[in-house]
Amino acid sequence: MTAPTVTAPQPTTRSRGILLVLVGIVIVAVNLRAVVTSLGALLDEVRDGLHLSGALAGVVTTVPTIAFAVFGATTPWLVRRVAPARLLVIAMVVLSVGQFLRVLTNSPVAFIGLSALALSGIAVSNVLLPMMVKQHFPDRPGLVTGVYTLSMSAGAAAASATAVPVAHAFGSWRAGLGVWALLAAVAILPWLPAALRRGQQVLRRPGHHPGARIRPARTRIGWAMAVFFGMQSIAGYATMGWLAQLFRDSGFSPSTAGLLLAGVTLFALPFALLAPALAGRLRRLDLLILGLTALAGVSYVGLAVAPHGGAVLWVTLMGIGQTVFPVSLVVIGLRARTPEGTVALSAFAQSVGYLFAALGPLLVGILYETTGGWIAPLAVLAVALVVQAVAGLVISRPQFVEDEAHAPGANGPVEAIEPTAAAVLAETGPLAEPLRKAA
Incomplete structure (x- = not known):
């Protein structure tokens, strides 16, 4: 008599979806400071290679914070038009392309401009990640935020520690900076299936109307x-x-x-x-x-x-x-x-x-x-x-x-905007499709 086959329980759709989101958040976070610290470690070599003046070198070191401020401010506008998963993919593509192209140029102005392009991807991601944590981990926001900020620190430390050895190994500062474009490309992968899925929703509140932003x-x-x-x-x-x-x-x-x-x-x-x-x-x-x-x-x-x-x-x-x-x-x-x-x-x-x-x-x-x-x-x-x-x-x-x-006398009418659990799931975009089915 053949013994009955015991099938191991498969992970639930909800668990798989949550794990994918967590992995995606962590890998994106690893990228959020590497572009800055790798440049800091190789700044002398970049100055010599591009013949940067002292003033332009100062601009290079100031670009990150200015880019974070300017491009981060556009994220609410973007997230009302592009679903969050797609927006994160676009941000990581921009980061990867910007980092890759800036090491190909010999022009100081082009280098600064392409650095700003790469940093715009980070700026958008900086703003999106707290929202992603709020959506997908409402019961553990502190723990997940701690995990992804640790990932940011790890990425920053790894970039600053390895940028110079990589540059020396390949004989050019360009390799020491360009290699981090590959890490940004890897960050695209966990979000890509959701970004390509049809029927995605942009971010809107229940009862949203144009005057209630x-x-x-x-x-x-x-x-x-x-x-x-x-x-x-x-x-x-x-x-x-x-x-x-x-x-x-x-x-x-x-x-x-x-x-x-x-x-x-x-x-x-x-x-x-x-x-x-x-x-x-x-x-x-x-x-x-x-x-x-x-x-x-x-x-x-x-x-x-x-x-x-x-x-x-x-x-x-x-x-x-x-x-x-x-x-x-x-x-x-x-x-x-x-x-x-x-x-x-x-x-x-x-x-x-x-x-x-x-x-x-x-x-x-x-x-x-x-x-x-x-x-x-x-x-x-x-x-x-x-x-x-x-x-x-x-x-x-x-x-x-x-x-x-939305208080009286502020910028809009008083609204009842406390969302139910189902409403929050409905707002979370394509990555939450498995979660909605499981719920």
Whole structure:
């Protein structure tokens, strides 16, 4: 008698769909800083190869934050016309093509323009990912945000660490930059089946009508979120641009100063996962935000008083304090009820925030050159922390951008916009088709 065949249970359609979304988010996130850090690692070689003047080199280092601000602001308009999965595919195609073409040119202007093209793909993805987390992982926004911000850090570290060896292996800085176009092409694959599927929907709210678009610029929570994101961006980009120089001035060798800069990311990795996961579970975020801000403040005091003797401690505290970045991404999703609200708030907060970020390293550099020391630059960063704390208190309270945006006297009529679970699934686009069937 033949024994009955036991068929292993197949993964549910819902599980497969969720796993594909998670993989897609993670691979996109790996790409979101590699184009910036790989260029930073090879900037001297690029300057020599393209004969960049000092002014043009400065433009090259400023382009990322400007591109993130300008192109990120277009994402709400785009996502109302192109389904989210297709938009992510287009963003990764643009990123891959821009990175590939910029290493083929000998023109400084073309190099800058193609870099901006590549960065436009990142800018759109920056805004889309919090919305994707909100849509597909409403019960675990903090954990998933922590995972993808860790992926961003991993991609940034890998690009900065390997760009020079790859360039040396192939005998050209062009290879060290161009190889990352392949990584962007890989990020297309998880989203491609959904992007090619027919019958996709662009992002709309239940009961949507043209006069009811969400405008965070007309809300208190929108500006508080933008200021909070901007202040933490100032610290992050000023650190990337100037912390190694501070340590060199305090007596460390260039290689050790570079390792200490890397330590800001490495020492904080566990907290970069823990802090957003905790933020996703707390009703009020004031203690978490104030605690992280205070740790960053202590690091600034330490760098001003004893930059050499306590370097490892200050770097550790600074890294933990800067995990307000993934926390800010979680809060964007927590302060919106709907996908449209999330993408609108994300675009506004990140666009305004990256404009602040562009000013941070510039202001620090001017103060450093003017005063010849680090007290004044650190004082400015400390003031930014105070502003960050105040804005953090505003965004820490449970509230929603849609409620303010559609309040009487705002930019539209009062609407009942709390979506049901089925409505949210209906809004999630082609990737959620399996989820809708499973539901």
